[in-house]
Amino acid sequence: MRRGRKRKHNPLIPKHIDQSALPKDVYFDHRGEGRWYRLAFNEAGRRTRQNLCSAKVTLAELHKLIEEIDGHDTASLDYLFEQFHASPQLKRLSLKTQEDYAYCREILSNLPTKLDMPLGQLAARKFTAPMIQRIIDKLAESGPSKAAHCLRYLRRVMQWGRNRGYMDDNPAKGLESPQERKQRRLPDTVVMNALIQRAQQRGQLKRGQAGACSPYLWIAMELSYLCRLRLIETITLTDANERPEGILTNRRKGSRDNIVGWTPRLRAAWNAAKALRAETWEKRKTAVNLQPARRPIIVGTSGRALTKSGLDTAWQRFITSALKDGVLTPEQRFGMHDLKRKGITDTKGTRADKQQASGHKDEAMMDVYDLSVPTVKPSAE
Known part of the structure; x- marks a missing residue:
């Protein structure tokens, strides 16, 4: 200087x-x-x-x-992160948002710099808009979605710091966000069924045995597909959702609930979830709650309600194994959320029937979730 x-x-x-x-x-x-x-x-x-x-x-x-x-x-960026993550403002956010922010914090804190020190050790007040834009552009090279999440996180943290005197300004405000790829993958029917069968077979192996996967994984896949559910909607199903005529959904994001009628396939998955839960609770000596709404259908190996992060980890481990064994190719790979898209696309009937089955209030969402190709008559005989 x-x-x-x-x-x-x-x-x-x-x-x-x-x-x-x-x-x-x-x-x-x-x-x-x-x-x-x-x-x-x-x-x-x-x-x-x-x-x-x-x-x-x-x-x-x-x-x-x-x-x-x-x-x-000279307070570092890591110090600012630490103060923000200990604040009541963060604790009031949803668990999913907190997990996303923790993920972004780890990426940014450990990002290498030309000063031979990680980004988190630099003084927070020394950050400028051009500097942050360069960081985001660099992250976008390895993944635009990751870069966009980190930018939103920085913008939130620095605004929080500005309001409380840790920052003079919010240099992350008004920056260009990388264009995230819209992944609308539709699982192939043969591949999806093969993976469900593989998960069911390997779920019967003992934990730690070569090729074993989580025993609840195939059940979560079946329920997500058959009931057209998001991941969080699947793992939060309880005994209270079981009705004589079918499964009462618990949809999020403003979607309408509906009852998915029983079929032999749906009943088999539901009963398998209850049997696995009973076995796990018996092994763990878990006390059974008297309230149906407090008894989750899918539980982890600990006997407690399965978490989103737990299912994400089990899914990624399972997919990695399937790729390694050649059960599916990288082009055929899909995520748990894509099972909902597959379920909506495979629903019989008109576009209106599919919208009612999915619970979406906005018809425009069918452009995202219904990837079926309609069959129409020619313009003239």
């Missing part, structure tokens, strides 16, 4: 101040009632002025103020 000009004796400085002991780059403006200020250079090399306090302070108070400012200015 460039040094300030050599200090000379200033007769306008208050008499109680020892000018030889003044902090570096601190000067006095005698105009008006007088004010202490500081000169510094920003990252663009421009000299900036920061007003500090009135002329009435003592030399000791002036030194203390500079120490506080310097300590605050």
Whole structure:
């Protein structure tokens, strides 16, 4: 950093101040009632002025103020992350959002820099909009979705820090977000059924045995497909959702609930979930809740309700194994959420029938979830 000009004796400085002991780059403006200020250079090399306090302070108070400012200015990005993640504002967010923010925090904290230190160790106040844009552009090269999530996270954290004095501004605000790829994958019927069968067979293997997978995985796949459910809707089904005529859904995001009528295939998956749960609870000596709404249909190996992260981990491990064994190709790969799209697409009937079955209130959502190709008559006989 460039040094300030050599200090000379200033007769306008208050008499109680020892000018030889003044902090570096601190000067006095005698105009008006007088004010202490500081000169510094920003990252663009421009000299900036920061007003500090009135002329009435003592030399000791002036030194203390500079120490506080310097300590605050050099607070790292990791420190800002730590304060934000310990705040009540974060704890009020949904569990899914908190998991996403934890994922972005890890990426940004450990991102290498040209200074031979990770990004998280840099001073938060030194970040500028061009600097953050370069970071996001670099992340977008390996994945636009990951970069977009990190930008939204930074924007949220820095706005929180600005509102509480950790930042002078929010340099992440107004930046260009990378264009995320719209993945609307439709599982192949043969491949999907083969994977469900594979998960059912390998779920019967003992834990730790070569090729074993989570015993509940095939059940989650079946229920997601047959009932056209999101992942979170599948794992939050309880005994209260079981009705004589079928399964009462618990749809999110404003979708309408409906009852999916029983079929032999759906009943088999539902009964298998209850049997696996009973076996797990018996092994774990788990107390059975008397309230049906508190008894999840799908439970993990611990006997507690299955979490989204737990199912995500089991799914990724299963898909990786299937790819390695050649059961499916990278082009045929799909996610758990794509089973809902497959279920809607495979629903018999008109577009209106599919919309009613999916619970979507907006017809436009059929463009996202119904990938079937309609058969129509020619324009003339």
